[in-house]
Amino acid sequence: MRKSIATVSVSGTLAEKLDAIAAAGFDGVEIFENDLVASPLSPEEVRARAADLGLGIDLYQPLRDFEAVPAEVLAANLRRAERKFDLMRRLGADLLLVCSSVSPDSVGDDDLAAEQLHLLAERAARHGIRLAYEALAWGRHVSEYLHAWRVVHLADHPNLGTCLDSFHILSRGSDPIGIEAIPGEKIFFLQLADAPRLAMDVLQWSRHYRCFPGQGGFDLAGLVGHVLKTGYEGPLSLEVFNDVFRQADAGRTAGDAMRSLLALEEAVGLAPKMPPPVVPTGFAFAELTIPKPAASEPVASEPVASEPGGSDGVRLRELLTALGFALTGRHAAKPVELWEQREARILLNTTDPEPAPEGPATVGSALARSATVGSATVGSALAGSATMEPAPEGAAPEGAALAALGLESPDPAGSAARAGSLLAPVLPRERGPGEAPLDAIAAPDGTRIFFCRTGRPGHSSWTGDFGPREPVAGHVTHIDHVALTQPLHHFDEAALFYRGVLGLRPLPSLELPDPYGLLRSKAMSSDDGAVRMVLNIAQVGGQHVPWQHIALACDDLVTTARLLRAAHPGLLLPIPDNYYDDLEARHDVSPELRELGLLYDRDEHGEFLHLYTITVGRVFFELVQRLGGYRGYGAANAPVRLAAQHAGIRR
C-alpha cells in the first residue's frame, strides 16, 4: 500500500523533514500546518521540493474548530477555511483533515455539524478539495470515530469523508470492529500511531507518547485488518507526536517509521514477498573489541601495555581464565583470540577500531549531529566497514566493549535477507583467503550481528578461521543472555528491530533505579529462551557508563562461586551485607548466599542465582544459574549491582 507519514513525526525544518522522509522510501506526506507556518519555503517551493523528491502531498492538516457553531462564528470559520483552500492550491494538496471541534463555541448538534460540514464540502469542491473529518479523542462533542462517521453520513457530500486515526480510536477503548460498517470509499484517510498503555490524560498521552506501530501496546494489525475489509485503498500514514522523535535524527526516525510500516504490512498479510523471520537458536559467540590505549596513556613503564589489547586485554584474559575459559585458537589473519568453555565462546579482538564513519546519511540537526558524532566507535574484526552508531551521549566509550554477536541460525542467508528487508544494513560478505564467509548485519546501536552455523557438518564454520581446537570442560555451559546499552532515544527503535529481524518476543520494560538516575530495561527472547537479550537505556540521568554485559549460564554456580571467591575474590563485584539482611528478611534462603556473594531472585517458575564480575572497559560478566524454569533476569537485584558498580568506578 501507499505509505505516508506526517511531517510532525520527524524532527527538523520542513525541508529537512521532506528529505528524510523521501530518503526512507515513503510515497507521500501529510503536511502539518505548524511546520509550514514556521518554514521560510513558500507553499510553491514546498510543492516543488516534494515533487523533486518523489513525495506526494497526501494531506494538509489540520483545520480545527470548524463545525456546529453559531452563524457569526461560521462566517469567520469559512473565511479561514477559504484561506486554507488557497494555500492548498499553492501546495498542490487536495485533501484537508478537519478535526472535530474542541471549541466552547461549538454545540452538540449533529444536524448542525453536518449542515455546516456540507457547506464546507461544497466550498471545498469548488477548489477540487476533499475533506476528511476526524473525531479527536478529546473532541468537545464528537470524540468517537463512529460518531464522526454518522456526522459525515448525515452531511452526505461526495467531497466529505472520514479520517480514521488509530490513536483516537484505541486510546478511548473503542472497538475497531465498527470500522467495517463504514464504506471504504468514505474512509478518505487512515492515520496510524501506536502508544504504550498509560493511564493518563488522553491529550497529553497523544502529544508526548505516540509511537510507531509495534512499539506500543495497541493492536494496529487488527485495526488495519478492519479498515482493509471496507475496501479502503488510501495510504497507510503515520502520525506520531513523540518527545523522542522531536529531538532525534530525522533520517533515523524516518527509517524506523518505514520499518514499522513494513512489519505492519506483513502482519496484515500485505507483504507476501517479505522473507520470514529466522529465529536464532543460540549464541555462537560474543566479540569484545579492545581499542588501543590512547597515546597519552603512560605505557612504557607498564609491562602489560605490550600485550595485545593493553591493560584491558590483560584484565579480560585474567577474568576469562578465572571463569574457566581457555584460549583455544587465534584467527588466521587478524589479532583475534577465541576463548571457549563448553558452548560459550568469547572473541577478544585487538584490531584497531575502524575510523568512525560519517554516520547514517542524515538530514538532521547539525547541532544534534555535532553532539553525537565523533565518539570513538568499536569495530568488529569479522566485518567489513559499515555504518556505525556513535556511542551514547555522555558515554565513556574508552576500553573494552561488546562489538558483535554471533547467533546460531538455521538459515544464515535467510536471516540476512530478512534483516535487509527490514532496512538493516547488511554488511559485505567478502572475506580474506581462508576465512569463512559470514552473513552479517548492523543493529541500530552499531552492534554487528553475525549469523552462524557453528560446527554443523557439511557447512563451513566461522571457527575454521581459528584452526583446530580442543573442547574445554567447565561449569559454564553457554551464553545465557547479553545486555546491550542502547543509545539514548533509540530504545523503541532497537526493540522493534530485534523483534522484527530476529523474531524475539519482548517482555514489558522495567524501570531500574541507580544512585544517579533511572534505567529502562527491556528483555527479549526467542520462544524457547535459547536467545535472550536485554536492552538498557539511561532514561533519567545521562551520565551513566554504558555498561554492557555477557551473562554466562552455569550448571553449578555454588561450586563455581566458591572457587572464584577463594582464588580470585578481587574479580567479583562486592555485594553489601545489607543486601543479605534484607534478602533473609524476605526469603528463607541459605546463609551460603551471603558467604559466596551470590544474588538471588525467584519468580513463579523457579529460582535464580547470579553473580557479577568487576568491569573491564564497558564490559562485565555475569554468571547465572536458572533453577526450575525461572524466566527473569534478576532485575530486582540490578539496583544493588548498579550501586556497587558506581562505587567501583568512583574509588
Place this chain on the structure above:
Amino acid sequence: MRKSIATVSVSGTLAEKLDAIAAAGFDGVEIFENDLVASPLSPEEVRARAADLGLGIDLYQPLRDFEAVPAEVLAANLRRAERKFDLMRRLGADLLLVCSSVSPDSVGDDDLAAEQLHLLAERAARHGIRLAYEALAWGRHVSEYLHAWRVVHLADHPNLGTCLDSFHILSRGSDPIGIEAIPGEKIFFLQLADAPRLAMDVLQWSRHYRCFPGQGGFDLAGLVGHVLKTGYEGPLSLEVFNDVFRQADAGRTAGDAMRSLLALEEAVGLAPKMPPPVVPTGFAFAELTIPKPAASEPVASEPVASEPGGSDGVRLRELLTALGFALTGRHAAKPVELWEQREARILLNTTDPEPAPEGPATVGSALARSATVGSATVGSALAGSATMEPAPEGAAPEGAALAALGLESPDPAGSAARAGSLLAPVLPRERGPGEAPLDAIAAPDGTRIFFCRTGRPGHSSWTGDFGPREPVAGHVTHIDHVALTQPLHHFDEAALFYRGVLGLRPLPSLELPDPYGLLRSKAMSSDDGAVRMVLNIAQVGGQHVPWQHIALACDDLVTTARLLRAAHPGLLLPIPDNYYDDLEARHDVSPELRELGLLYDRDEHGEFLHLYTITVGRVFFELVQRLGGYRGYGAANAPVRLAAQHAGIRR
C-alpha cells in the same frame, strides 16, 4: 519546626545523601530501605555517620504489605518485621513507616488489620519502636488517610500512630480538613510533597512527578495548617520521588528542599523572623558580558577584534545604536559601558570572565560533575566572585551573554536579607573607591541580581560610577521583561527561588515546540507587571543554544519597526511569509504587520505587537508593545521565532 527529608529525595549513595542533607541544614532524615540495602555501610556505620553530621534518623521506611492477611502469611510478615526491628536497633531508629498493603494476600477487614497492627505494635514496643501507619493512595483496601486513622484508632496501641503524606491525601482529592479530627499525639509523622496537577495513574504520578512544596499545584500550607491545629509537634519531612532529583547534584537538591520548607514555614506562620519579600518595582539594568574571543579565533586581520568585546561587542553596539540606544557613560574603574534609552539601560561588560570556580560544594556524582563543570562561565563586572552555575549541558556558552540584572528595590538591603534567608548566595558588598555599594545575590542559574535605587534623591546610585549622563529620548521606554534559559533540571528550583526571593507570581508553564525539541517556559511577574521574567528550559532535546533575551517596551512599535526595516533590515530576525498567511486567516489584521515583519498576539485583555533582532552570542533583543492590557508574552509565536533562529545559526 524540626526539618527532615527522606534519603530517596536526593541522588547519590547513602553516604553522599547524608552529607548533602546535613550540609543543607536539615535536622533529620528518613532512611529509605533501598538506599540502605545498596549501601556498603553497615547500619552501625550509617548511624555513626548521621550522628557525626548532626542528623537524627527520624524514620525508617517502609514496611510494606503487612496487615490484614491470613495466619500463615502473618507469621512470615512478623518474622520479616522482627528482622527490620533488629536493623532499626542497629541504626538507632525508633519509628517505622508501615504502608497500607497493596498485596493480593490482604483482605478488606478493618478489624483484622487493626488486630494484626496491634500485634505488630506489641512486638515493636519490646524494641522501643513505634509504628506510623500510612494510607498509600493506591492501597488495596486502605487508601484514604481517615481510613488509616480509623484502623489505628481501632488497633488502640500506644506504639501505633498514623503517618500523613500530603501527596497521598491531596492526589486523591481528599479534604485535609479531616486531619483536625485526629489527636496530634497520634500523628507520628508528616511527610510533605507537592506535585503538579496531572491527570494520570497516581502511582506513576507519585513515583516520577513529586516535587518540593511550592513547586507544584497542591495547597500544602493549608494541609500543614490543619496538622498544626491537632497539636502535632513532629518533623516536617520531605519525601519526594522525582526524575529530576534522581540525576541532579545532591547538594543542590538538598538546598532547594530546605528553601521550600523555609517558605512553607513562613506560609503557615511559623517563621516570624524571616525578612518579608521586597517586591522589585522595575528593571534598573541588564548587563551583558562579552568574553574575550578564544585565542584560536583569527583576530589579526579583523579590525573589529581590537574593539573592546571583539566582534560580539561591535555587533552589540551596532544593534543598540540601531534600536535607538546611546552610550551614556563608561564605568570609572572597569571596562563597562552604559547604554541608555529613556528608562531602559544596558551594560556592556568586556571584563574577562572570572575563572570558573569549583562549583557548589557538591557531594554528587563525579561523572555528573565532570560533564557539567568546566564550561566557560560569565561573570559580572559589578560583583565580586561567587559560586556560579556552569552553563547548561550541551550549551555553546561562547560569546555575549546576559550575566546580571539590576532590579529597582524600595529596600535593597531588605531584598538582600530576604534572599539570604532563603539560602541565596549573597555577594560581597565591598566595592572599589568611588564605586556605589550594591546589594547583590546569585540566582540558582548563576545570574547575578543587584538591588538598586536608580537616581533616587538622597541615595547613592550605581549610575554614579558612570559619571554625568544625558537623558536619551526614543520610543523604547524600559525593559519589559527578560528571558533566561535555565540549566537543565533546575527549572522548578529557579521558579521557587524567584517566587520566594522576589515575590514574583508564576503563571502556569507552557510547552513550546521548536524544530529540534521542546521548550518549557514559565513566566513570572510582580502583581503590577513592573518586573516580568520568563524562565525557559530545553525540556526535550538537549542541543538548544541557551538563548537569552531582553524584551524592550516600545511606545510606538509600528514607527520603530518601519525605521529599523528601512535602515537595518539585516538586524531583524526574518519572519516567514507563511506566518502571515496563517495570521491573516485567523485574525483580521493589518497587512502592515507582514510588511514590517511584526508578530502579533492577543488575549482577553488586549493585543501584543513584537519583533526580534538577530542573535549576538547567546543574546537577542525583542521589541514589544502591549496594547490595552495584554498580559502575555507572545508565546504563540515562539515556535516561529525558534525556527528562524535555528535557521540563522545553521546558515
